[in-house]
Amino acid sequence: MSASSEKRFLRALRGEALTPPPFWLMRQAGRYLPEYRATRAEAGDFLSLCYTPDFAVEVTLQPLRRYGFDAAILFSDILVIPDALGQGVRFVKGEGPQLDPIRSAEELSRLDPERVLPHLAPVFETVKRLSGEIPQTTALIGFCGAPWTVATYMVEGHGSKDYAATKKWAYGDPEGFDRLIGLLVDVTTDYLIAQVDAGAEALQIFDSWAGVLPEEAFTRWVTRPIGEIVRRVKAARPGVPIIGFPRGAGLLYEGFIDATGVDAVSLDTTVPLAWARDRLQSRCCVQGNLDPILVVTGGQAMLDGIDRILEILGRGPFVFNLGHGIVPETPPEHVAQLADRIRSFQG
Numbered sequence: 001m002s003a004s005s006e007k008r009f010l011r012a013l014r015g016e017a018l019t020p021p022p023f024w025l026m027r028q029a030g031r032y033l034p035e036y037r038a039t040r041a042e043a044g045d046f047l048s049l050c051y052t053p054d055f056a057v058e059v060t061l062q063p064l065r066r067y068g069f070d071a072a073i074l075f076s077d078i079l080v081i082p083d084a085l086g087q088g089v090r091f092v093k094g095e096g097p098q099l100d101p102i103r104s105a106e107e108l109s110r111l112d113p114e115r116v117l118p119h120l121a122p123v124f125e126t127v128k129r130l131s132g133e134i135p136q137t138t139a140l141i142g143f144c145g146a147p148w149t150v151a152t153y154m155v156e157g158h159g160s161k162d163y164a165a166t167k168k169w170a171y172g173d174p175e176g177f178d179r180l181i182g183l184l185v186d187v188t189t190d191y192l193i194a195q196v197d198a199g200a201e202a203l204q205i206f207d208s209w210a211g212v213l214p215e216e217a218f219t220r221w222v223t224r225p226i227g228e229i230v231r232r233v234k235a236a237r238p239g240v241p242i243i244g245f246p247r248g249a250g251l252l253y254e255g256f257i258d259a260t261g262v263d264a265v266s267l268d269t270t271v272p273l274a275w276a277r278d279r280l281q282s283r284c285c286v287q288g289n290l291d292p293i294l295v296v297t298g299g300q301a302m303l304d305g306i307d308r309i310l311e312i313l314g315r316g317p318f319v320f321n322l323g324h325g326i327v328p329e330t331p332p333e334h335v336a337q338l339a340d341r342i343r344s345f346q347g
């Protein structure tokens, strides 16, 4: 395929500067859309939505119909991995995910890596159907949670504010904690390769809680495991572009790019734009980073926020996105205004 006939999102990930930049939004399928809420009600619980290809395909396509994003992201969740390992994940209404916590290396025997790929067969079926159904100019993104972030849910048993149980295990028994991280590296690599084989054209690794670790721990449990996954996926399926999202990494973003070999980094809302242009965009494609609450706010504040990002990052390899997932309170018409604003950027 010649460079110019390749999908715009993939061209940007390969380092091309495009005007206007391609764009999609993290959590673009979700509760802010009435049609999502309707499908969700029909599916019943959240995991049934993820594991029923008819429903998962439908909710993936919903935001594309409205906004024509340059990329579709598979509808699933990072917690299908602990579920597939046999830990058991429940999504309790209003409380978020609940897992029976694993707090020591001895308890890893509760997990069965052999179950993972068979259990996730419906997810691969969803990817396969999507690759036949999305518009020809739209790219299909597969994804996973990074080992550190998935481990925080497995150890805490739910979302957390301080990650104290996870850190206590990691700092107190680093070799034992490395076994959990190593297990997640293995199954996550297989999971991503299976998504590529089913039709995913790019991958994003979400490390939503990377920003809570001090430097040395960040290197051991964020940078190294993600680097290992990137190396193994690229060795098995050369050419598939990979986006890393070490949310909250701050100054550590720079070393993260060099050490992991990702093709792009997703910037959280706090990353300064001129610094990102000078220190990160010179190394790889960057993606981001509008504050999701500006899309709730709308109006001139949102437009100014979009313009500033486009002004500073829009001339290098860039994918417009939010700094974190879109929130349920977002008015859908604000997303339409955001899409128009990006499309009218002339450089």
Ligand SMILES: Cc1c2[nH]c(c1CCC(=O)O)Cc1[nH]c(c(CCC(=O)O)c1C)Cc1[nH]c(c(CCC(=O)O)c1C)Cc1[nH]c(c(CCC(=O)O)c1C)C2
Binding pocket: 025, 026, 027, 028, 029, 030, 031, 040, 046, 073, 074, 075, 076, 077, 078, 079, 096, 097, 143, 145, 158, 159, 160, 206, 208, 324, 325
């Ligand atoms: C829409 C949705 C998802 N997951 C959850 C919901 C809400 C469930 C509902 O309908 O009630 C539960 C759901 N899933 C999770 C949570 C907990 C979040 C927390 O601890 O605060 C909840 C409520 C865990 C999760 N899940 C995910 C992350 C990483 C990204 C991020 O930081 O936002 C994390 C941390 C990834 C994720 N999750 C989802 C996607 C789909 C694709 C898309 O972007 O459109 C993706 C990529 C989908």
